Amino acid sequence: MAExxxxxxEILNLIGYGLAKFSNAFTHEFGVETKTALYEYFVQLxxxxxxxxxxxxxxxxxxxxxxxxxxxxxxxxxYIHRKIFIDHLFGNxxxxxxxxxxxxYLLGDAPLNTPDQEAIxxxxxxxFKQLQATGEEAEIFFxxxxxxxxxxxxxxxxxxxxxxxxxxxQIQLENEYILAEVKGVRAKRGxxxxxxxxxxxxxxxxxxxxxxxxxNLEDMPKMTTIFDPLSKLIFTEAVIQTQQLSxxxxxLEW
Numbered sequence: 001m002a003e004x005x006x007x008x009x010e011i012l013n014l015i016g017y018g019l020a021k022f023s024n025a026f027t028h029e030f031g032v033e034t035k036t037a038l039y040e041y042f043v044q045l046x047x048x049x050x051x052x053x054x055x056x057x058x059x060x061x062x063x064x065x066x067x068x069x070x071x072x073x074x075x076x077x078x079y080i081h082r083k084i085f086i087d088h089l090f091g092n093x094x095x096x097x098x099x100x101x102x103x104x105y106l107l108g109d110a111p112l113n114t115p116d117q118e119a120i121x122x123x124x125x126x127x128f129k130q131l132q133a134t135g136e137e138a139e140i141f142f143x144x145x146x147x148x149x150x151x152x153x154x155x156x157x158x159x160x161x162x163x164x165x166x167x168x169x170q171i172q173l174e175n176e177y178i179l180a181e182v183k184g185v186r187a188k189r190g191x192x193x194x195x196x197x198x199x200x201x202x203x204x205x206x207x208x209x210x211x212x213x214x215x216n217l218e219d220m221p222k223m224t225t226i227f228d229p230l231s232k233l234i235f236t237e238a239v240i241q242t243q244q245l246s247x248x249x250x251x252l253e254w
Contacts (some may be wrong), residue, residue, distance in 0.1 A: 009218060011105050015042060016057030018102060020065050022095035029099030036076070045106065048189070055058050079222055088140050092172050104128055108149060138184025138214035141221050146171070149212070149224050149225050166201030167209070176225075178210050185215040190224075194235065202230050215247045 018026040019035065029165070035058075039051035048054050048158025064083045090098055115250065130136045146152050146169075156172040162180075167179035179201060183192035193214060194202065202209045209224045210227045226232055 003251075011102065012049055012054070012057045013061075013086065014098075014102050014105065015047070016055060016059075016061045017083065018063035018095070019071075019100050020067060020071070022069055022096070022098065025095035026099055029096055030036065030103075047106075048114070061179045064152070078220060081144070081217075084139050084144055085137050089130055090124075093124075099126060100124075104217070125250050128220040134184035134186055134217065135182070135218055136184075138221075139182045141214050141217070142182045142212055142223065146180075146212075148222050149223060151225070151227075164197070166197040166199075168206070172208075176208065178208055179205055180212050180225075182212045182214060184217055185213060186217050190215070194229075199230070202228075 019038075019103050020155065024035070027033070027035055028040055030041060032041060035055075036051065039048075039054040042048055042054050043051055045188055059071040060075075060079050061083060062069045063073045063075075064080060085104075090101055095099070104125070105128070143157065143159075148212040151173075152171055154174070158172065160166075160170055162167050166181070167180045169180040169185045171180050181194070181198055181202075183193065192211070194211075202211070207228045209229070210225050211229045213224045213226070214221050215224065216222050
């Protein structure tokens, strides 16, 4: 793990985003009147060791919203990827619904104001599950920044993830295309795996197939692109057996 990652990294980002975007409207959803009281509330829950930790996370997001506060403006867009990822999942929510997401994260720990899970829409719950999905976060970062890769600076992108055909994106260059498979690594060091389908596509397309590793997601992401990965990296085959249940209806006349 990255040394600078707080143990409650995801929930602190949500709290900082909520405070920066909604200000007191977010605070009031937790039954307190001031931000200071909300900082103290999260310290009591063990989300942070000090109120300064919570305030600092708000400062990180403040520059990205027109809220009259500068926050950590000196850092520029260094941490914009965190806002973009949360925007992607929850950017259309109002203060009350976004606070419900934070409460859902805390469910079982917070003594007050935890939401009735029945009041949260199924799709919001599904999006909530993506918060800790490294692959999803890496893909969003890649889509926002793929032109920073020198080979892709003048390229167009087409999302192929829904096809499940061994690559995430098709990158269209002037006279050719590249298939890009995006892998996320939370820290600065780590391994990634290729599925059998991805391995097959890499073998078929060789130099026209690139694995883009988005590493250091916990701090400042870095993209590393490996074209023709099978010729440049060592992969060890591993057999993973899974069992999947399915349920069949009786035969009916339609």
